[in-house]
Amino acid sequence: MELWYTEEQTDNVRLSIKVKEHLYTGKSDFQDVDVFESEEFGKFLTLDGLMMVTEKDEFIYHDMITHVAMATNPNVKNVLVIGGGDGGTVRELTRYPFIEKIDMVEIDKLVVDVSIEYLPITSSKLSDPRVNLYFEDGIEFVKNAKHKYDLILVDSTDPIGPGEGLFTNEFYTNCYNILSEDGILVNQSESPYYDQFSHEMKRAHSKIKNIFPISKVYQFHMPTYPSGHWLFGFASKKLDPIKDADFEKWTSLGIKTKYYNPQIHVGSFSLPTYVQEMLDNE
Amino acid sequence: MELWYTEEQTDNVRLSIKVKEHLYTGKSDFQDVDVFESEEFGKFLTLDGLMMVTEKDEFIYHDMITHVAMATNPNVKNVLVIGGGDGGTVRELTRYPFIEKIDMVEIDKLVVDVSIEYLPITSSKLSDPRVNLYFEDGIEFVKNAKHKYDLILVDSTDPIGPGEGLFTNEFYTNCYNILSEDGILVNQSESPYYDQFSHEMKRAHSKIKNIFPISKVYQFHMPTYPSGHWLFGFASKKLDPIKDADFEKWTSLGIKTKYYNPQIHVGSFSLPTYVQEMLDNE
Amino acid sequence: MELWYTEEQTDNVRLSIKVKEHLYTGKSDFQDVDVFESEEFGKFLTLDGLMMVTEKDEFIYHDMITHVAMATNPNVKNVLVIGGGDGGTVRELTRYPFIEKIDMVEIDKLVVDVSIEYLPITSSKLSDPRVNLYFEDGIEFVKNAKHKYDLILVDSTDPIGPGEGLFTNEFYTNCYNILSEDGILVNQSESPYYDQFSHEMKRAHSKIKNIFPISKVYQFHMPTYPSGHWLFGFASKKLDPIKDADFEKWTSLGIKTKYYNPQIHVGSFSLPTYVQEMLDNE
Amino acid sequence: MELWYTEEQTDNVRLSIKVKEHLYTGKSDFQDVDVFESEEFGKFLTLDGLMMVTEKDEFIYHDMITHVAMATNPNVKNVLVIGGGDGGTVRELTRYPFIEKIDMVEIDKLVVDVSIEYLPITSSKLSDPRVNLYFEDGIEFVKNAKHKYDLILVDSTDPIGPGEGLFTNEFYTNCYNILSEDGILVNQSESPYYDQFSHEMKRAHSKIKNIFPISKVYQFHMPTYPSGHWLFGFASKKLDPIKDADFEKWTSLGIKTKYYNPQIHVGSFSLPTYVQEMLDNE
Structure with missing residues (x-):
């Protein structure tokens, strides 16, 4: 058929x-x-x-959104996930025994319900006792949050529709404000290849680098996304994703990963010249 | 329309x-x-x-097939290109003033003729005086070559049709035999993502590592190829693509590139765990 | 989406x-x-x-498979439907109050079950008390049938897979044998336009015309079938679909139809020259 | 490829x-x-x-736009073709030796030039001495024409872009005015099946029937047009396409046709009930 x-x-x-x-x-x-x-x-x-x-390559995205930050600061205790309704990001986070709290803020409960029913591969750990699900707007959540987080992962859709407000100065500033001193923000940063995506990539990076002392971009191969060339932003108050990474500690945790490893952690921050120039020129 | x-x-x-x-x-x-x-x-x-x-992204492929080897050994004088009928690989090579001879062996003259007519962006340097075009079978050429080369670039199609013999033990052994002591072989190595391509990737690597003392694989983002995740093999008699790379010299040449740079040279050899395991298990 | x-x-x-x-x-x-x-x-x-x-155009097919024969002989009492698992052919037959028995022989019970659940538009009359459902092979059924039918409607798929045996000499001969003296056979006869379909059209017609004294072909517009140009075969022992049609009686029945009417009944037997020649030359 | x-x-x-x-x-x-x-x-x-x-099925369209009118009045001397840049309609007309003049008014010279170069199958008779090519707007042409025509064939595109003005009251009225007493207008009338086409079909017919004493619609199978179910309008001052058709004379001309024949001429005016109702209700 x-x-x-x-x-x-x-x-x-x-x-x-x-x-x-x-x-x-x-x-x-x-x-x-x-x-x-x-x-x-x-x-x-x-x-x-x-x-x-997709079941075939979700491991790439979820490895790269989670473990780069976790190897940079393997002392994270409180994590905020914005979006991520399929549960894959949370699943990777739950593999760290020292993480104490994972607040996941997904605006669309239906995405979670559907993932629980059809995608156990990603949603299996949403029932972990450390996970708190909030079905509300991430933009409002970060504005009103009272507690500090060590890590915020923005696992959003493109900046069209519900994802739009997650690409604004106000949102990034609020993220900054609710991060602890060692805090890290990782955000879905689109792609450099097709114009409509690189336009958003540049806008997002240009905003974040005005707010965070450290702001970098790293890349990975995501075959089912447009062009297969995808990016995350890494921003932090003081930790550098390469100099401060504690690979010894990370390796000692014994977390088996199919895409991520310390070598690719480092390598993923080496960007093609044309991508680096796009980011620098914003 | x-x-x-x-x-x-x-x-x-x-x-x-x-x-x-x-x-x-x-x-x-x-x-x-x-x-x-x-x-x-x-x-x-x-x-x-x-x-x-394609005109949009040919620079990625041609940067990565050429400059990784050239930065590893910026003393290359004699180069053999197998395939590469569009001329893009030769174009990048001609940017090195110290290269003295470029033999290009393309089995299909029509590809060259059509590229000259329609793709000046890649074919523009096929008329460089250092370039010798041979319209013959690369497999036979390496069997019979009398001179030594410092660098062989195998810019082939998939191992189906005319490209098939370029993925054999015999071919790789003949390449080894006609390489100088510092010689490097770079070959198009397919992709790790879809089964039919990773199957060929593994077969090629498994053969080459039995013949060459040093055999590595590096990756790049090629959006118009299946999955966008593509690989080259790097094999040599003694030069390591990272330890022996002379980035100072390469940078001093002032060659402007849109994808390649010394950072991505290094980073591209850091492979995802699942790719590394596929290569190790062969 | x-x-x-x-x-x-x-x-x-x-x-x-x-x-x-x-x-x-x-x-x-x-x-x-x-x-x-x-x-x-x-x-x-x-x-x-x-x-x-499809819900949009099933009326065309079901009008044309049923009413042409029924207007030719508005005295039909016993009908055999071969195939027709969606129920649309039966639905049209049940509109004739004087039909006493409709035996429907569908090899695939799943088609009927699925149609009952999802396509009430066609399957609604399968529960009519005059309808007897036989989930068995139509080829065997006509071989073993003991009673005579006044009308056989072959509402089959293409002659590939389960429909194949419904395009054989043996099948048509058995149909002939179980038809009453006034009996009519209408069969799905493919299309004249694309070669693979016209090939089957010619083969079917060539067989039927050797068995039945009267054998004609009529056409209709079926937009969701290949080329939109589709045919039924009309074969009978003595009734001619035009000369013997009793439009006065048919019209008096007051059956409202969206495609069929007495004019199109007649017009549909006028075939394009190239179609007529294909049929004549077999 | x-x-x-x-x-x-x-x-x-x-x-x-x-x-x-x-x-x-x-x-x-x-x-x-x-x-x-x-x-x-x-x-x-x-x-x-x-x-x-298309080369495969242009004969259907060109048979049906031409021969229905020509069999209705096999005394036509002066013909006006509006549109028809591929030449197929003119080709069919040139087969009638008693036609003296064919004025073809095609707004787009490029269509004719391209057809002459690539489609000799349709354009081969554009050089017939009786044919006069006018590369101008058909709407203006019929407004200003000084001579009378016995037949006007409107071989137009859909009523979007250049074809739009050919579906107006003014255009049809001007056609009426330049037709002789026996004059016939045949016009491309879209299709009844998909809404956007049936909308135009109804509008065109509703206008024409207010202008011409006789206005009918006939159908044919055109597999490469949307739904494969296509229509021409037949309008005239006094000739009825069925009652007045002179098939004896037409047949005596010995014109070999692949789609058209006197039977399908008659049959094509028998429309499905839903099409007839659409036309009647306008």
Whole structure:
């Protein structure tokens, strides 16, 4: 049966994935939510028709959003996850026994419900006792938060629709304010390759570097995202992701990872010249 | 006008690119050759319907096939390029004034002719006086070559059709034999992500590491190739691509590059755990 | 959400329909069964990935398979339907109060079950007391049938897979044998436009005309089938579909139809010259 | 090489045709003009990306636009063709030896030039001495024409872009005024199946029937047009296309046709009930 999920990555580029079954379709107050079964990628989740997570390569994204910061500061106790409704980021965080609290703020409860039902691979640890789920707007949450966090992971969609406010000066400033002295902010930073994505990448980085003393960008290979070339931003009050990384301690934790390792941690901050220039020129 | 070039990257994944014009179609003894004009990627060349080179991102591939070896040994005088009919690899080589001879062996003259007509961006330096074009089989060429080379760049298609013999023990052994003492072999090594490509990646690496004392693999982001995650193999008789790299000398040459830089040179050898394990387990 | 059902109508032609939801997927002993929801066609059913029936245009097919024969002989009492698992053919038959018995022989119970659940528009009359459902092979059924029928409607898939035996001499001969003196056989006869379909059209007609004294072909517009140009065969022992049609009686029945009417009944037997020649030359 | 021409027939339906070569692309003052070579349909021409004519099935359209009127009045001497830049309509007209003059008014010279170069199958008779080519606006032409015509064939694109003015009251009235007493107007009348086309079909028919004493619609199977179900309008001052048709005379001319014949002439005016109701209710 020829059923193809097609993402219009740009007006001129389409990625199509053969689908075995359309497992779920629903509509929340915020977006369309769909789950598909495919031969190539296993199950995958889309929001407003855009690829979010596949069983085949979610490990790449979740390794890279989590372990770079955790190896930089393997003393993190309190973590805030903004977005991340599929649960994969939380799953990686729960592997650190010394983390005491994980607040996850996902605006769209439907994404969590659907992930729990269809994507146990990512959502399995949402029931960890350290995890507190807040189904509310992350923008408001960081404005009103009373406690400090050692780490904030912004696991957001593109800056269109519900994700838009997560790419503003106000949001980044509020993140700064609720971070502890050693605090780190990691945020989904789009891609350098296609214009519409690099435009957002530049805007986000330009804002963050005015707020945080340390602001860098690191890259990874994410085959199901447009161009396969994706970025996270790393910002902190004082910790440098390379100089301050404690790989000895991280390695001693014995956490098995399929993408992340200390070498790629370092290597991922080495950006192509054209990407570095885009970031510098903002 | 809705005209779409579609590459079936796997049986279950298709990348489609909107085409403004189909500039050329032809058939050589070896393969179908086509050139398209597109909004997103400018002109692009396909062989047997598979994406080879686009104006938008050819710089990535050609930077990475050339400059990693050249920074490792910035004393290279004689270079052999196998394949590379679009001319982009030769173009990068001609930027080194101390290179004395570039033998390019491309089995399919039509690819060169079409590139000269439609892709001046890559083919512009094929007329450099140091360049000797041989329209013959690279497999035979390395078997019979009488001179030594300091660098061999295997800029081949996938190991199907004309590219197949370039992934054999015999070919790699002949390359070894015609390399000088400082000699380096760089070869197109497919991709780790989709099974059919990682299968070839593993086979190639497993053969090369039995022949060359030093054998490594490095990665780069190539958005128009399947998964966007692509690899080159680096093999040599004695030079290590990181320890022996002479970045000071390379930088002093003042070669402007859009992707390559010494940081990404180093970083590109840091592979994701799952890729490293695939290579180690062969 | 960009989900597209694609039918490869030929190796070189694809019809793609935007899908809102993949409502059902299943696999019987005979074939894959899928149901989709779409904006353009409402719900539609596919077998082995081929379009069978849509809510938007099923009325065309079911009008034309049923009413042409019924207007030719508005005295039919006993009807045999071979295939027709969606129930649309039976639905049209039940509109004739004087029909006493409708035996429907569908090899694949799953098609009926799925149609009852998802396509009430076609399946609503399968519970009519005059209808007897037999989930068995139509080929065997006509071989062993003891009673005579006044009308046999072969509402089959293409002659590939379960439908294959319904395009044989033996099957048509058995149909002949179990038809009453006034008996009529109507069979799905493919399409004249694309070679693979016209090949089957010619083979079927050539067999039937050797068995039945009267054998004609009539056409209709079926937009969701390949080329949109589709045919039924009309064969009978003595009734001519035009000369013997009793439109006065048919009209007096007051059956409202959206496609069929006496004028199109007559007009549909006027075939394009190239179609007529294909049929004559077999 | 996987190159696909895709026509978005509606927002939710796409027909894709595998292309061997994109033979020509150009842009006139009026529209984009493209020619493709395909396995399934031979060469085909598109305007603004919409399918106009293929080598495989142009005979259907050109038979039906021409011969229905010519059999109704096989005394036609002066013909006006509006549009029809590919030449196929003129080609059919030139087969009638008693036609003395064919004025063809095509707004876009590029369509004619391209057809002459790439589509000899349709354009071959544009050089017939009876043919006068006018590269001007058909709307203006009929407003200012001084001579009477026995037949006007409106071989236009959809009522979007250059074709729009050919679907107005003013245009139809001017056609009426320049037709002789026996005059016939045949016009491209879109399709009943998809809403956007049936909307135009109804509007066109509603205007024409207020102007012409006789106004009918006839249908044919055009597989490469949306839904494959297409219509022409037949309007005249006094001749009825069925009662007045002179099939004896037409047959005596010995014109070999692949689609048209006297039977299908008559049959094509028998419309499905839903189409007839759409036309009656306007």
